[in-house]
Amino acid sequence: LVKQEPVSLGSGCHRLTFSPTELMSRYVPKETGYDVPKDGWRICLAHEFKEKRKPFQAKDVSLSNVLGHIGLGIRYLKWWYKKTQVEKKAPFIDMFRAQPLRQIYGVPLGGIGGGTITRGWRGEFCRWQLNPGMYHYKTVVANQFTVCLRRDGLTVYQQVLSVERPPTLQGWNWGYCGEYAFYHALYPRAWTVYHLPGQNVTLTCRQVSPVIPHDYQDSSLPVAVFVWDIENKNDYPLDVSIMFTMVNGSGCKDDKGGGHWNEPFHLEKEGEAVSGVLLHHCTTVNPYTLCMAAREQPDREISHQTAFSPKGTCGGLWSDLIKDGRLDSPTGQCPPTPKGEKVAAALAVGCSVPAQGHNALEFCLAWDMPKIMFGSRERVHIRRYTRYFGTNGDAAPSLSHYALTHYRQWERSIDEWQQPILQDSSLPSWYKSALFNELYFVADGGTVWTELPEDSDVSGGVRTEDGGLPAQPAVVKEYGRFAYLEGQEYRMYNTYDVHFYASFALIMLWPKLALSLQYDIAGSVVQHDPTERLHLMSGRYSSVKAKNVVPHDIGDPDDEPWQRVNAYLIHDTADWKDLNLKFVLQVYRDFHLTQDTQYLQDMWPICQAVMESEMKFDLDGDGLIENSGYADQTYDGWAVTGPSAYCGGLWLASVCVMCKMARMVDSEEAYQRYRDILDRGSAAFDKLLWNGQYYNYDSSGRDLSNSVMSDQCAGHWFLRASGLGEGEYQAFPKEKIHSALKSVFDLNVMSFAGGQMGAVNGMRPEGVPDHSSVQSDEVWIGVVYGLAATMIYEGMRDEGMRTAEGCYRTVWERLGMAFQTPEAYCEKGIYRSLAYMRPLSIWAMQLALDASHKDQTTSDQTGKNDREQGPN
Template identity: 30%
Template sequence: MSLSSANPVLPLPQPFVKNTCEKGENVATYAHHSALRSGLPLGGIGAGTLEFFPDGTRGAFTGLNNWEKPLGQLHNFRSGPFGDYRVANPFAVWVDDGRDQPYAFLLQTLSIGTAPAVDGIKMAGLFPVAELSFDCGDIPLSIKMIAFSPFIPGRDEDSGTPAAFFRLTISNKGDRPLKVSAMASAVNCIGSWNVARYNEALSEGNLAGIIFRKDRPDPFDPREGTIALAARHTADTDTFICDSSPYVKKCFRDLAADDLIVAGWDQFSQSGSLPAGLGPQRLEGEFGEWIGAIAQRQRDPLLPGTSTQWEFVYAWHMPNHPNGHQYERKYPDAWAVVEDAFARFDELYQSTVSWQNSLVQHAALPDWLADALINNLYPIFSGSWWVRDGRFALLECPTHHPLLGTLDVHYYGSIPLALLFPNLEKSMMRQFAHYQLADGYIPHDLGKNRLDCPSTGTSAGPRWKDLCSKFVLLIYRNVLYWQDEQFLTEMYPTLIRAMEWQASTDQDGDGLPENEGMDSTFDNWIMSGVTPYTGSLYLAALRAAEECALRMHDPQNARVFHERFIRASRSFDALLWNGTYYRATTDNDCTICQLNGQWYAHMLGLGYLLPS
């Protein structure tokens, strides 16, 4: 039995090129050679993620409180694809037909050391579930893997589990019984420095695995905590743990495939078992890395036409965050995450895929739209903070501009959050209300990599003219979605002050705010006077504020907002209509989003804002 030579080059993130994908029944399927810049993120809300790529590798790990810099090179001494964390966590399979030499191979298309790889992989992904099929060449096996993390509308805590779940299914397609074994491995990446890392084998009940730790932990290092890799032990399997094994042969510069060692590979490739490892030895030198592995071998041969399954969980627990994590309220360490994950593995998976199926299989949506609606939810995992005291916020851009809660971006991107996880949306709105300035202005964000240091905007000059209107529209949207009058009562004083600030930006009595430079979501685009983008948002906000006032039995403010709307709508039409379209600037420019307020008004049932 053998596999043909696999692709030796790891397609690490690179400039975008056209993806190689095929149209599946309901979702695009990517091949291992697809040049994707990102994988499917596994992890949890506010917990960080581990990306799973179509070539079978897993990397770009942000579970170490490192949203701004996903884990790449294991050490700054090293470079190139083989020095990357992405290749350091391989799965593998061993098979013996009792006739030829036993054979073992990695479940990825990149060979490491003496370990060969599969010929190819196809991956179908609907966030946060990936389904991989492996091409084993002439080996008579069908191998499939499901990887997922819980993402269940309305179940915030379960959707914030800091773990990736894996289910491996192997089927015998041949005519002879086969002995089979499966292995999962991971490198210890705890701490900003590799010295003093150690791996500890652990077996409790029906679980067996490895906890990755660091001796003398630094309470100020955000990358310190615990990671666990575990499997479920069953009566029909033999479980082997290689807790600690050297992963690299050399220290500096580019690493090649031959410079890496898969844990216990010589023994696994012969017998499907693993050596015991070196025990919880402390890593003493900066040149080294520890890798650990778990293997499970079927005691009875797999008969032709039958299948077997293995389940693995990779979990993390990183408490050294300035504000902590919500998951710390439930889990004391990574092993506790593993225990809970296995206890509810099936239920969490079924609950995750059930809402996907409601869109993919039952909604009257084109495949491409269902795919887009589901897969564009990933920032709720990959770009979120959910801290110990319950505060939640989304990052504008984790790696380049890590502002939390950015309101003008949240205005566009928070519809799924409000529908699926309303308590998290409430948290963000309450934080912005808390930081409203004395004059009524709503800040631009909650802070850069923090939740307690809001700014008024990212561009120089006057305060932004779109934020207060957007804040009011978000309040009314959420009230409509949730039918939560208590939330409106809580937010109403903040709404009134925000609308008064917005009204004060009318400098000439036409009823519309005047832009004064770089003072909107367009950052460095200089605008002056009345503009359709800011103006239409204000018109929509006036209508939303009027409806909120009516709900609050406040006829005086309802009348004020209605009268302001009538005057502002007339001015908007008189000042900006050029006979053919509403101009974006004094130069008769036209932009695709300039009537953004009308979009939101339609979405909220507020009617037309301008004369027909």
């Protein structure tokens, strides 16, 4: 280290006069225009989560369940070996290599569909999804922000703003004391507040990504902005520099592949100028450019280091900054890296901060990967943002310029969206945090948003006598194609049985993307892929995709999504009972919320086709479908036999919706047909499943058929979300729904884990979890949020909030699973499938709250009118 006196190079945790908790409320920057909000997820950088859970593994299966799945285990093992060792591919679900729990993640960077980079709550760049749908979990140590304070021309303090003490880069000053900083997340923004011990200076890094509801341009941009607000509480001015360092790559092996190079850049247009460094990552497939940039202003000094090696001590870069608060700024590009070597770059921005005053510095991180290929490398896809910034791979400077000159506008839009909810005093703080922070998955769910190719046909050229779907529906052509993963570990795009729950976030916030996704699903319904393949559960061969049934998913990003659907091969999902029904329910729900009549007209024949396919599951002709005896729905590890509460309820709700749509398209014949089925099916449903308090899990008469399923009212939930469920379009008696929900609350919620962990999937009437399967004794967070929404619709708001709160407290506060909410957890010990799609269903709660507020407003207005009119 080069020392210049007086210098404070250490970050020792000197005892201050207040605790870390006090710091989190005291050190909030003022007068910045964007203070740290009151609501959100907040954590001290020194925090350590006490509970360390492990991922679900085969050894966690009970002996009885193991005996029932020996064949599956053998077949999966053979398939896994072939996939990983012969084909050198990643399995779509890897049961042997589950991701361990790392309690480190924070708000991901970037908009929707252009890839994401996750920055941890301690400041590390630690999760990468640049190649579409494929994740790399690696903390790149050299990717950091460093602060340099200077007084009267001398450096008095220089510190990497990281609590880590890595074995590399020993020439830097590591080990910032995390007790004096806190992180605050309210997606799509995050704030990190650092008090610099002994310096009387507070830094607040505000991280902004353009994720804006109903915005289909800026929301697609692969950019993020870091705004550093500096508060100087001293009686003398300071010169403050922030240095941003970044490795050319993402910490994976191709960082050392050779041929990567960096160059400085300057771009001026529309009266604004930005400058920085471009890091060109030159891989054969999916090359990209990272861009570090800052906006030029008269009172800011921007300097850079085009290239440095991120190994060894890196003392030269540290000394360069400590000398005068700036970097040497060499001109020209660096030579391409030799194989086996990495290269990094640095950007520093400095300003003066007056005594007892404020100032701010701005950085942008952008990445440009305009053309992508999935794992098959068969086709080139064009990302959505290229519509505005081109496909040549040279857009990074323009992206950063646009971000730095528009992020204030983004924040105004974000505030306009969030403030009505944040200011609603009737909503608890935990709910506001959950509602916005769970939305991270829309961008960080392996998400791709691409332009529709000119030669593309959503139905693969299949047309019925009536014409069928247009080859390029207007909404798909205008807004592109959208796909997101079931989960970061369950690598299938647009998994439809799960999207049923998650879809509320899309239809409420980006409805055009929701409709586009529906057209893609509808197009695949009419197609048939006769290729025979082995299904691992049954051991039987059957076709990949049957005609006139909804696919399970639209493909694996390690293959060729949209072109080859149904990456899931554990079950033959053509026999699943819920997929077709969930399509019909979403079609009408989406129409109800968008009032898009063209969409309804296009989807009506598809709905008729999938309902005809579903009819074959009504084996006895009583108007109610039956389950097959194995796990033939989204609970794919929980067997169900005969008519069931879950699938039977979805069936009745779908028939009810078909009645409504038949009337809307003026098909009285269809209405009468479905009305007859609804009447007969409702009677059978009550007779076979209602036990006086709730609907039995199934009607098989097995010992466990009377288990209490938390998701038994899913069909009614969707009817209420679609403005139905009462009067003519009612499938379930209101008093029975209320009784069932009360049973679920009393047993699945309050009798499980002291009422503190949400609702367990299956509960026995005697008050113990149903341990008959690996899924019946799990809590599914996304199902719980849907259950809470149903309770809210039925006037059980307090119970709904209590139910959902248990999941939020468990995931975010107790288990340290922020920004990786899993599919499931058990009461003790394990979780399953980190970073999962289904918890986006929390937006169904907001839809229910909006509806109840509207109903209350209407009721209040009616009462007011009655009072004003007086007695008759």
